[in-house]
Amino acid sequence: MLQMHNLQHKHITSAHLAQTMALLSLTTDELRQQVESELASNPALEMIEERRCPVCHTLLPPRGLCPVCSRPQSPDPNEPIVLLSTRDDFYTGKSSDSEDMPDNDYSVVTDDLPTYVFKQIAMELDAQDRPIAAYILTHLDDDGLLTTTPIEVARYHHVPLERIMAIMRLIQHSDPIGVGASCPEEALLIQVEVLAETRKVPDHAQEAIELGMDMLSRHQYSELAHLLKISQSKVMEIARFISENLNPFPARSHWGEINQPAQNSPQVYRQPDVIIGYLNGQPNKTLLVEIIMPFSGTLRINPLFRQALHQVNENKIDQWKSDLESASLLIKCMQQRNNTMRRLMQRVVTLQKNFILNGEEELIPLTRAQLSKELDVHESTISRAVSGKSVQLPNSRIVPLSMFFDRSLNVRTILRNLIDQEPRPLNDTELVNLLARQGIFVARRTVAKYRAMEGILPAHLRHSVMTIS
DNA sequence: CTATGGCACGGATT
DNA sequence: AATCCGTGCCATAG
Numbered sequence: 475m476l477q478m479h480n481l482q483h484k485h486i487t488s489a490h491l492a493q494t495m496a497l498l499s500l501t502t503d504e505l506r507q508q509v510e511s512e513l514a515s516n517p518a519l520e521m522i523e524e525r526r527c528p529v530c531h532t533l534l535p536p537r538g539l540c541p542v543c544s545r546p547q548s549p550d551p552n553e554p555i556v557l558l559s560t561r562d563d564f565y566t567g568k569s570s571d572s573e574d575m576p577d578n579d580y581s582v583v584t585d586d587l588p589t590y591v592f593k594q595i596a597m598e599l600d601a602q603d604r605p606i607a608a609y610i611l612t613h614l615d616d617d618g619l620l621t622t623t624p625i626e627v628a629r630y631h632h633v634p635l636e637r638i639m640a641i642m643r644l645i646q647h648s649d650p651i652g653v654g655a656s657c658p659e660e661a662l663l664i665q666v667e668v669l670a671e672t673r674k675v676p677d678h679a680q681e682a683i684e685l686g687m688d689m690l691s692r693h694q695y696s697e698l699a700h701l702l703k704i705s706q707s708k709v710m711e712i713a714r715f716i717s718e719n720l721n722p723f724p725a726r727s728h729w730g731e732i733n734q735p736a737q738n739s740p741q742v743y744r745q746p747d748v749i750i751g752y753l754n755g756q757p758n759k760t761l762l763v764e765i766i767m768p769f770s771g772t773l774r775i776n777p778l779f780r781q782a783l784h785q786v787n788e789n790k791i792d793q794w795k796s797d798l799e800s801a802s803l804l805i806k807c808m809q810q811r812n813n814t815m816r817r818l819m820q821r822v823v824t825l826q827k828n829f830i831l832n833g834e835e836e837l838i839p840l841t842r843a844q845l846s847k848e849l850d851v852h853e854s855t856i857s858r859a860v861s862g863k864s865v866q867l868p869n870s871r872i873v874p875l876s877m878f879f880d881r882s883l884n885v886r887t888i889l890r891n892l893i894d895q896e897p898r899p900l901n902d903t904e905l906v907n908l909l910a911r912q913g914i915f916v917a918r919r920t921v922a923k924y925r926a927m928e929g930i931l932p933a934h935l936r937h938s939v940m941t942i943s
Numbered sequence: 944c945t946a947t948g949g950c951a952c953g954g955a956t957t
Numbered sequence: 958a959a960t961c962c963g964t965g966c967c968a969t970a971g
C-alpha cells in the first residue's frame with residue numbers, strides 16, 4: 475500500500491500517476507479505508523454531504539441514483555448506462571427502502587467476518603467464553619480459515635482444550651459454515667456434516683475428503699477410487715457434489731463453478747465493486763451499471779483551511795502546504811479513477827452484453843490489451859482496474875471482473891453442455907470434432923484440459939448419469 | 944492399441 | 958520480465 479506522504483515532495487505529475495494507479499487497483503472497500511484514513515489525518519481535506527452526479531452534474535439526493543441519468547429520455551438500448559452510485563446500505567447496514575433501486579435479492583453482509591460470526595454465537599456462550607471466541611475470530615485469514623491452532627489458543631487463555639474445542643465447534647457451525655476450520659479439508663468435513671442433516675450426501679464423501687483431498691483437487695479420480703476401493707463413478711459423484719455444494723474457503727463467497735480448485739486463494743470478494751442490473755428493475759433491454767462508491771458526499775478542499783494557510787506561522791507552513799497538495803492530489807486521482815472505471819465498464823458491458831444476458835456461453839474472448847487500445851490508456855491501467863474487482867450480474871451472481879476477460883470460458887461452457895446432453899460418453903477426439911462443427915477449433919489435448927477445469931471425468935468413467943441437485 | 948494425463952515448450956498476455 | 962495458456966510429445970493405464 476502506497477503512502478501518499480512519500481510522494482509529496484516528488485514532482486506532481488509522477489506522483490499523480492503513481493497515486494492514480496494505486497487508487498485504481500483498489501476495491502471499493504479498500505478505497506473507503508484509504509479515503510477515511512486520509513480524511514482523518516489530513517485537515518485540508520473534507521467531505522461535504524452534497525452529491526453531484528458525475529455524469530450529468532446535477533445535484534443528487536442523499537443516496538440512490540441520479541434522477542436524470544437513471545431515467546434517460548432516449549437511451550440507445552444497446553448502450554448500457556454506466557454511473558457511479560452509492561449503496562450506503564452496504565456499509566451502514568440500513569436496509570434499502572428507496573423505490574428507485576431495483577430490489578435484488580442479494581444478501582448484504584454489513585459486518586466484517588469476525589463480528590458477523592460473533593453475533594451469531596454470542597447468545598450461546600458463557601460470558602467468560604466470549605473473549606476467547608473473539609480471540610479466535612480475530613485469527614482468521616481472508617478465507618475464513620484459522621491461522622492458529624486450538625492448542626495455542628488454549629495455552630494462551632489458560633483453559634482446558636475441551637473448552638476451546640466446544641467454542642470452535644460453535645463457531646464452525648455458524649453461517650459461513652466451516653468458518654474457523656484449520657484447513658480446507660476440515661471446512662469441507664464440517665459442511666458435509668451439516669448438509670447431511672438436511673439432504674442426501676454421497677457415501678464415502680468423508681473418507682474422500684479426509685484421505686484424498688489432494689487427488690480430488692487434481693482430478694485424479696481413478697487413483698482415488700483405487701485408494702478408497704469404490705467405483706470411479708462414485709468418486710465422480712463425490713467430486714461433483716463437493717464442487718457444487720461445498721466451499722473449501724468458507725468466507726469466500728460462492729461464485730458459481732469451480733474455477734481454481736485448491737491452491738491459490740489470492741483475493742476475497744465481499745461486496746461487489748460493480749453491480750449490473752436492469753434499468754428500473756424490470757428486464758428490458760437497457761442495462762444499468764452501477765460502479766459502487768464507498769461513501770456518499772463529495773470530497774473537497776476545506777475552504778477554511780485554504781484561508782488559514784496565509785496566517786499560519788513559518789515552521790508549520792511546509793506541513794500545511796503539503797497537506798493541501800496531498801488533499802488535492804487525492805481528489806484529482808479519485809476523479810481519474812472514477813472516470814477510468816466508467817469508461818472501462820461502459821466498453822466492457824457493451825461488448826459482453828450477450829454474456830451478461832444469456833450466460834457464459836456467449837462470452838466473447840476479450841483481452842485487456844485490446845481494450846486498452848480502444849480506450850487509449852496503458853495496458854497496465856486496465857490490468858490494475860480489473861484485478862481484484864468483482865461484479866454482480868443481473869442474476870445476482872457475483873463474479874470476478876476478470877471473468878469478462880476469460881479467454882476460454884465460452885468454449886468450456888459449450889463443452890460442458892455438449893457433454894451434459896450427449897447420451898453416449900464421448901471421448902476427447904470426438905469432442906474435438908463436435909466443437910469443430912460449431913466453428914471452434916481446439917486441440918485434443920486442450921479439450922482434456924477444459925474437462926479437467928470443469929471437473930468432468932474422462933469418457934470411460936462417465937457411464938452412469940448422476941443426478942444431484 | 945486407444946484414450947488420457949503429465950511435462951514442458953513457445954507464444955501470447957499481463 | 959513474469960505469467961498464463963494452448964499444444965505436442967511421451968508414458969501409462971485400461
